[in-house]
Amino acid sequence: MVSYTAQPWPPIETDPPAIHEKAPTPGTKLQPHYTECFGCGDEQPGGLRMSTEVADSYVIKSTFDVTREHQGAPGLAHGGLLACAFDEALGTAVGQLLRKPAVTGKLETDFRQPVPVGSTLYIHVRVDGTSGRKVYASASGHLDAEDGPIAVKARALFVIVDMEHFTAHGDEDALEKLRDSAKKAAQPQRWDINP
Numbered sequence: 671m672v673s674y675t676a677q678p679w680p681p682i683e684t685d686p687p688a689i690h691e692k693a694p695t696p697g698t699k700l701q702p703h704y705t706e707c708f709g710c711g712d713e714q715p716g717g718l719r720m721s722t723e724v725a726d727s728y729v730i731k732s733t734f735d736v737t738r739e740h741q742g743a744p745g746l747a748h749g750g751l752l753a754c755a756f757d758e759a760l761g762t763a764v765g766q767l768l769r770k771p772a773v774t775g776k777l778e779t780d781f782r783q784p785v786p787v788g789s790t791l792y793i794h795v796r797v798d799g800t801s802g803r804k805v806y807a808s809a810s811g812h813l814d815a816e817d818g819p820i821a822v823k824a825r826a827l828f829v830i831v832d833m834e835h836f837t838a839h840g841d842e843d844a845l846e847k848l849r850d851s852a853k854k855a856a857q858p859q860r861w862d863i864n865p
């Protein structure tokens with residue numbers, strides 16, 4: 671039988687996350703980490719265009735406005751797109767607070783309430799702990815208000831990678847575009863790449 675409380679979280683013993691000394695401070699509104707990102711980019715037609723800021727105690731707060739383009743059932747958000755929004759918010763929290771490139775290894779979602787078109791999901795993310803290259807983070811999505819009912823919960827494992835992950839598997843032109851925009855950005859992207 672499937673249970674809401676299948677496992678303790680994090681599932682293994684972890685160290686407290688080491689917030690990087692150059693991590694954006696509480697109150698900072700974050701720029702897209704890459705303009706063509708499907709989750710946060712402002713040059714990605716049809717992207718989710720999520721916006722994110724750092725809150726107190728280094729909780730990351732992202733918002734996702736649900737539109738007709740995001741439907742699964744008539745008038746309701748598609749679960750896969752909601753998972754995408756959580757992947758983005760969780761990954762942003764890990765990348766921005768630890769200042770290390772990381773990729774999603776595992777993402778788990780609990781859909782508790784339907785999310786209607788026209789609503790806004792307020793996603794609060796906490797980085798829970800680390801163990802070597804493994805980073806555990808969790809999130810809750812509140813419907814239509816910061817303290818609205820929780821419609822979706824998610825937990826994820828991210829794995830810290832070196833830059834070769836992107837250079838070996840990614841697109842060199844796109845990486846060059848990312849480097850260019852990072853140079854011009856108001857929030858320069860500095861990554862620690864030796865985990």
Ligand SMILES: CCCCCCCC/C=C\CCCCCCCC(=O)SCCNC(=O)CCNC(=O)[C@H](O)C(C)(C)COP(=O)(O)OP(=O)(O)OC[C@H]1O[C@@H](n2cnc3c(N)ncnc32)[C@H](O)[C@@H]1OP(=O)(O)O
Pocket residue numbers: 703757758759760761762763764765766770771772773774775776802803804827829831836845848849861
């Ligand atoms: C100029 C460039 C700048 C870039 C900067 C980026 C930072 C951006 C900052 C902020 C914004 C971010 C916003 C984005 C959000 C969206 C993120 C995504 O959607 S990422 C795309 C989807 N994910 C993938 O494509 C991963 C594909 N998988 C892999 O590449 C590999 O499997 C990888 C890296 C995850 C692990 O491979 P291995 O060979 O490096 O390492 P192994 O030894 O296999 O795993 C390490 C540890 O993790 C555990 N592990 C790995 N995957 C696991 C899993 N699925 N479940 C449980 N454990 C797992 C393993 O058991 C191992 O644990 P033990 O150290 O032995 O204790």
